[in-house]
Amino acid sequence: MNETVEVRAAQAGDAGAQQAIYDRYAGRLFTLAFYMLGSRAAAEDALQSIFLKAFAALDRFNGKSALSTWLWRIALNHCNDELKRKRAETVPLETILGSGDDVSPEPSPERRLEARQTETVVGRALMELSPKLRTVVVLRYVENLSYDEIAAALGTSVGTVSSRLSRALAELERILRPLQPRS
Amino acid sequence: MSCWRIDVRRNLARYLDGAAPPALTDRVERHLMGCGECRATVVRLRSARAAVRQLPMVVQDDDNAPAFVTPARRKWFPHFLADAAVAAGFAIAFTLLATHVVAARADWSSFRTLRIADLRTSTDPHVVTEGTIVSREGESDEKGSRRFRLRDGAADVVCEVLEDARVSVPAIGQRVRVWGVSRYDARADHRWYEIHPVLRIETIR
Numbered sequence: 001m002n003e004t005v006e007v008r009a010a011q012a013g014d015a016g017a018q019q020a021i022y023d024r025y026a027g028r029l030f031t032l033a034f035y036m037l038g039s040r041a042a043a044e045d046a047l048q049s050i051f052l053k054a055f056a057a058l059d060r061f062n063g064k065s066a067l068s069t070w071l072w073r074i075a076l077n078h079c080n081d082e083l084k085r086k087r088a089e090t091v092p093l094e095t096i097l098g099s100g101d102d103v104s105p106e107p108s109p110e111r112r113l114e115a116r117q118t119e120t121v122v123g124r125a126l127m128e129l130s131p132k133l134r135t136v137v138v139l140r141y142v143e144n145l146s147y148d149e150i151a152a153a154l155g156t157s158v159g160t161v162s163s164r165l166s167r168a169l170a171e172l173e174r175i176l177r178p179l180q181p182r183s
Numbered sequence: 184m185s186c187w188r189i190d191v192r193r194n195l196a197r198y199l200d201g202a203a204p205p206a207l208t209d210r211v212e213r214h215l216m217g218c219g220e221c222r223a224t225v226v227r228l229r230s231a232r233a234a235v236r237q238l239p240m241v242v243q244d245d246d247n248a249p250a251f252v253t254p255a256r257r258k259w260f261p262h263f264l265a266d267a268a269v270a271a272g273f274a275i276a277f278t279l280l281a282t283h284v285v286a287a288r289a290d291w292s293s294f295r296t297l298r299i300a301d302l303r304t305s306t307d308p309h310v311v312t313e314g315t316i317v318s319r320e321g322e323s324d325e326k327g328s329r330r331f332r333l334r335d336g337a338a339d340v341v342c343e344v345l346e347d348a349r350v351s352v353p354a355i356g357q358r359v360r361v362w363g364v365s366r367y368d369a370r371a372d373h374r375w376y377e378i379h380p381v382l383r384i385e386t387i388r
Contacts, residue, residue, distance in 0.1 A: 031240045043243075126238070138238075141232065143240075147197060162197035170224065176231060
């Protein structure tokens with residue numbers, strides 16, 4: 001079933017089609033919410049809210065954009081609203097390390113430890129970026145969206161995406177520089 | 184940064200990613216030939232990009248599969264969501280059951296014995312370590328679980344017992360051996376290595 005047919009079926013109440021849409025996008029939206037909100041618990045709550053909003057509004061989806069773009073927008077709006085709502089609170093920095101079950105397995109224990117430490121350091125640096133800069137970094141380098149897809153999801157231009165990414169990478173490098181091994 | 188070519192600088196990420204159209208790529212490369220500052224910036228951006236590319240996709244816990252409820256949309260709202268709610272209930276029940284069964288049947292000899300000071304370098308999640316209980320901090324902020332601190336020499340570690348676990352925490356000053364899962368808690372107000380959950384405590388003397 002192609003996506004247009006699937007969306008129509010989902011709009012008509014086909015539970016299988018709705019399940020297929022959920023299965024296809026839940027993982028990526030969960031990852032986005034995790035990096036935007038900084039904790040697994042917040043990401044889990046966000047994922048439920050995002051799909052609640054998406055399915056409640058599905059009959060208003062008109063197919064002018066890709067379903068993925070539409071879902072990214074709902075997810076980003078939700079995460080930004082959450083961040084605004086919790087602005088006074090400290091962003092929880094559970095980051096990536098956790099139990100180690102969070103991430104894909106690495107080839108050896110030594111490599112896994114090294115990778116987990118790197119992920120933690122980089123994850124913390126990422127959380128220091130403003131939500132606007134963090135968003136483009138996650139969409140580009142974690143979710144692997146193209147510049148066009150990111151621009152569509154954010155409702156902005158490719159040039160603006162590139163500008164934000166350039167600033168974000170410069171900022172990340174500034175944060176990470178003291179932690180780099182000296183040669 | 185004193186280079187005035189904002190049109191180039193704002194496109195450096197796009198250039199690095201190979202996502203710039205040919206004319207833009209050409210413009211950036213011609214500029215880079217004559218601008219050491221932007222060349223240095225490219226090196227720095229590349230370094231940051233390599234770091235951030237190591238961030239993994241995050242896997243959602245199966246135990247926390249969504250269970251949506253939308254009264255307003257119940258008429259057409261997916262049956263699978265109701266199924267998910269039931270499944271989540273079973274998952275929670277199974278987890279609780281499994282926790283107790285695992286604790287009851289665990290092969291404790293398979294847990295790696297480590298000193299507290301060495302926990303931070305361990306890649307084994309299942310560990311057993313030894314120390315003296317130096318504080319009991321009552322209920323933690325997580326679902327009523329109990330937290331205590333274990334010390335051995337100069338090193339100490341936070342240990343957390345889940346609310347449902349049938350594990351008693353001995354008194355302060357007691358020397359104990361603790362079995363559990365070693366992990367790093369990276370929350371802003373924590374940032375410590377811990378044993379969480381504690382699966383078994385054995386009093387030594």
